[in-house]
Amino acid sequence: MLDKKYNALEKESKWLNYWNENKIYEFKKDDRKVFSIDTPPPTVNGKIHIGHIFSYSQTEMIARYKRLRGYNIFYPFGFDDNGLPSERLVEKEQGKKAHEIGREAFSKLCYQTTDKYEEEFQTLFSKLGVSTDWNIHYRTVSPSTIKISQTSFLDLINKGHCYHKESPALWCNECLTSIAQAELETKTIKTTFNYINFKTVETNEEFTIATTRPELLPAIVCVFVNPNDEVHNHLIGMNAHIPVINVDVPIMADENVAIDKGTGVVMCCTFGDQTDIFWWKKYNLPLKYIFTNDGKIINDVPNYGGMKIKDARKKIIEDLQAEGYVVKIEELEHEVQTHERCGKEVEYSVMKQWFIDIMNHKQDFIKIGNEIKWYPKHMHTRYDEWVNNVAWDWCISRQRYFGVPFPVWYCKDCGEPIFAKEEDLPVNPLVDKPNIDECPKCHGKEFIPETDVMDTWATSSVTPLINMRYKEKDNYEDILKPMSIRTNASEIIRTWDFYTIVKSFYHFGQKPWDNVMISGFVMADKGEKISKSKGNSKFEPIDLIEQYSADVIRYWAGSGRLGTDIVFSEETLLRGRKLINKIWNVSKFIEMHLQDYEDKEFNDYEYIDKWILQTFQEMEKGFINYLEEFEVGLALNTLEKFFWNFCDNYIEIVKHRLYRPIEFGEIPRYSGQKTVYTILYKLLQDFSIFFPFITEEIYQELYHQEKSIHLTNIKTLTFDFNKELKNGNDIIDIIKEARGEKSNKNVSLKTPIKNLDLHLNKDLKEGIELSIKDFKATLFIENLNIKDIKEGYSIDNIELDLESID
């Protein structure tokens, strides 16, 4: 028998153990169709917040739904533990920079730290009821992952999509590494717009340039003016004298100069921003790079060499002011590109870096995007927009320690890159030696290892390859090409989704998945997205699970429309708690009345039973339609609505028949038993997608045909009662109205109705006559008079037996 009260904490840990011991979620190849899920490996940088709970739960519900629909579920969980995020976590915890700790010791600390957090993560996700098979989980630092990343790299090298080149790259002088465009985050900062006077060398004519970055004055290589700018175009062809720096540079024409921006005259440096780089390439301008990689002015620059960028900015403004070159200084708020991992403004640097070709295949990436179904649809637009806007090839090398090493050495003599052989992977060039005796180009015999590591996205973009154990023995390439679905939040469409598509296109020439499902964000109280870096989440997932239970947290996570941001609210949790409590209580009620029940063929259903069976059947159709579109929230909503109708209306009617077989007859009672037995079973199945714990507890107590409710199959009902049931809902409405009458008179709902006069149309009259016993019992009617009416119904007279109250 079910307990009087449901103890969620105790039951949830009981079923967790049971599922583990009985390998309920184990993946094994068999003859069923596979539904495979490429779920994001969370970055191991500290904390899981409720935003994660939200989006991972929605994915998890899809897994459960598909499992109940007979699919063999391939649902591995991963952890993204390599790369910069982990390094920053360790640096933060140690209070020291990586280079201060040293490469080897630092990597060791990274492993220790990520191990610790991954255990916490795994516990948390398990407690949430995530139905993953932990035996197929992966880590992005594991040797097998490193091997696949390196294999992927070599494959791209062989196919000519990856190259090593000295080229300007985005540089973070906080993290001391190059980064990719996708890792940029725009931030608004306050700065000053400085109007500085220049003079032409030829005519000594003054003109003004406005800049936010006067420290770049020593890096100016030329000045640009728009040829259509009538105020300034006469300067073209002359030379400009840079104040304070005392260097002359040419004044050139380019139509990219916006006449109305600043003063309409632009100084061009290598490298101040992307336009500068564009001009540098277009006009083959000289390279004048004045920053060191750790954010200082190089020593060669007179007066400012060795200063930090921001100090140099101050100093140079002071010097300009002292000599009277500053016309005015305006306060300015503008958007700058920062590195998303540390929030510091990015610079540009020129070093040899590894790049993956993006720019030559944009159209292919758009095409693949079109072949994938995006849920919700408008997320496809975001993808397209990103691909169309990408301006750089993907720089995948990072001047860091804790990542996948490049399987590359360089010939000491000629610099030729030597690649590892595929069969030797994984390799660490710092430890391993290349598998050749001499450089094929110059016959040099000494090799220098590549010290850079790969961008973390270079690894996470191969999660489909990791999942399919690309090129390994016993791999899953046959069933996972493509995978069924990728799920993630919208912020990583430009990174994870995009890069995965890039890699899948280069490796296989095809889409990595059939579907992409994008969840919304969880917002903190008003309007602000919850994020790890902002630390604006008040609630700890683990506390919430302990306080409310995993099922209740999942109720919250499963509400809301796909792709739509939601605000975290404890009210929703309370609503979920009530729903779960109700499921428990109605199950207890049904269990009570099924003590003598035996399931057998039966067709002689009572009218009201037919009504609820038919209503359920139609609800479930809509429910399934929503889930096929991955709209878990709308599906849950549909189900919940039916469920309350079932409890408050149907159960209230049928309970009289269940309690009093002598009065109502054994067959009508059996009809009720069979109905509640059938519907509760199906309700439990449908609810198990959202509430895996409580539904398992009830299922095991009442049904237990299979090892677990999560191994059953949803079979839709195929009743056809619609012809007989013309007015089922109207009968409910009449009951509600009559109850309302009692409520308005402030009497108990059990108060007998002495006389009830009803006007009913033909169909409704037929319906009530077919359910006359149920109808009268539900409302405690003593005398019922039915009169005909053409359309609809009306309650003409309701006479309560008020004396019987006391």
Add this chain to the structure above:
RNA sequence: AGAAGAUUAGCUUAAUUGGUAGAGCGUUUGUUUUACACACAAAAGGUUAUAGGUUCAAGUCCUAUAUUUUCUACCA
């Protein structure tokens, strides 16, 4: 500055694609009815952000505007 989404009761939201705007919380009132007071029944609360338009019919489609979120661009 561009793109996409959102705006429905005090709060959180639904409306299966153009057909009577429904819930929950909160408020108020009543009922302790053999599953459940974490319940049941009921009441109040809406010009669906604003202004136009299309249509027999608009929360839903179109055009503006406002507010808001996300993404992208803008560093001269």
